[in-house]
Amino acid sequence: MHTKARIHVEPVLEFDRFDCLHDSLVLLILSKLDDVRSLGRCYAVSKRFSGLVPLVHDVCVKIDCVVTVDGDSDDALNLSSQKPQNILSHLFKMMLFAITKPFHDMRHPNGAGRSLFPQLSQPSPAQVLKNLSHVRNLRVELPSGDVGIEEGVLLKWRAEYGSTLHNCVILGGTLLNREAAGSEHGPSLDDNGSMPESFYTNGGLKLRVVWTISCLIAASTRHYLLRSIINDHPTLRNLVFADADGQGALCMGAEQLKDFREHQLLASACSNRTQVPSCNMKLKYAPYLELPGGLALHGATLLIIKPTGNGNSGGHGSRKEAEAFASATFDGPLRFAVKALMKRRTYLLEMNGF
Numbered sequence: 001m002h003t004k005a006r007i008h009v010e011p012v013l014e015f016d017r018f019d020c021l022h023d024s025l026v027l028l029i030l031s032k033l034d035d036v037r038s039l040g041r042c043y044a045v046s047k048r049f050s051g052l053v054p055l056v057h058d059v060c061v062k063i064d065c066v067v068t069v070d071g072d073s074d075d076a077l078n079l080s081s082q083k084p085q086n087i088l089s090h091l092f093k094m095m096l097f098a099i100t101k102p103f104h105d106m107r108h109p110n111g112a113g114r115s116l117f118p119q120l121s122q123p124s125p126a127q128v129l130k131n132l133s134h135v136r137n138l139r140v141e142l143p144s145g146d147v148g149i150e151e152g153v154l155l156k157w158r159a160e161y162g163s164t165l166h167n168c169v170i171l172g173g174t175l176l177n178r179e180a181a182g183s184e185h186g187p188s189l190d191d192n193g194s195m196p197e198s199f200y201t202n203g204g205l206k207l208r209v210v211w212t213i214s215c216l217i218a219a220s221t222r223h224y225l226l227r228s229i230i231n232d233h234p235t236l237r238n239l240v241f242a243d244a245d246g247q248g249a250l251c252m253g254a255e256q257l258k259d260f261r262e263h264q265l266l267a268s269a270c271s272n273r274t275q276v277p278s279c280n281m282k283l284k285y286a287p288y289l290e291l292p293g294g295l296a297l298h299g300a301t302l303l304i305i306k307p308t309g310n311g312n313s314g315g316h317g318s319r320k321e322a323e324a325f326a327s328a329t330f331d332g333p334l335r336f337a338v339k340a341l342m343k344r345r346t347y348l349l350e351m352n353g354f
Contacts, residue, residue, distance in 0.1 A: 139239075224265070279350070
């Protein structure tokens with residue numbers, strides 16, 4: 001009787017070369033992921049990764065949903081889909097939550113079934129970041145811009161904040177294709193840098209005021225929402241709160257973050273945002289401005305905003321600082337637009353705090 005031959009698979013003797021990488025190099029790789037969801041997935045890979053993920057320096061939190069304060073899921077808005085008509089009103093009444101499911105199943109490195117992150121169906125950015133103890137560079141991103149604008153209108157803003165507003169730059173106008181527009185919106189022959197009379201009579205100035213207030217409200221609302229994140233992460237050195245549309249961004253560097261922690265925030269009495277201080281504004285305007293790439297801005301407007309009453313806000317150095325901030329705010333054709341508008345006549349405006 002012949003016995004059946006048995007085939008035995010030889011064990012693979014090769015070792016995992018990834019285990020040879022030093023922890024500092026693995027941390028560098030994890031930092032390049034720059035997304036909290038990807039970090040959540042990596043956390044579940046191995047015990048080694050579960051110990052390294054909380055030490056990552058660079059993190060991006062993309063917010064998918066706006067959920068009511070009382071947590072009623074029926075009232076949740078999915079901002080990834082259709083954009084609400086008036087998102088500012090929602091930002092006043094609602095808190096922002098990130099969908100970060102990979103973190104839900106995280107367990108504490110010491111075991112005992114304790115979750116590293118709170119077990120919530122829709123954890124907030126502050127809760128997601130709670131145990132990432134070494135974050136230095138943080139980007140929080142909304143799914144869409146805060147300020148509702150008409151189709152074809154270009155509106156971009158960038159605000160620098162500490163405990164209150166430091167600088168704000170707003171660029172607006174109607175974006176045109178030069179070839180499609182033809183000569184209808186061509187440059188005016190009698191344009192001497194002055195504001196045309198029609199700017200005051202056709203609602204142009206009123207519209208710019210609405211833009212300014214809306215952008216400042218959006219910035220102060222984002223500023224208010226960052227309180228717990230900044231207070232819980234003393235390692236932060238750079239923070240940007242932007243949106244996927246690229247409409248606006250609130251930025252804070254190391255000095256601004258220090259100022260934020262050392263001074264009490266002044267909350268607005270009417271909504272969940274910080275108070276906008278009294279400001280001086282420089283308005284620069286061009287009826288028609290040609291941009292590189294076959295584009296043009298009709299009614300191009302640049303607003304440089306600086307708070308008053310802080311001791312040195314009216315000084316020469318402070319003005320230069322605000323202008324430098326404006327010049328470095330945008331890239332590409334928009335930077336060209338800012339530089340061109342900086343050469344135009346300046347109109348000074350004042351605005352009370354609100």
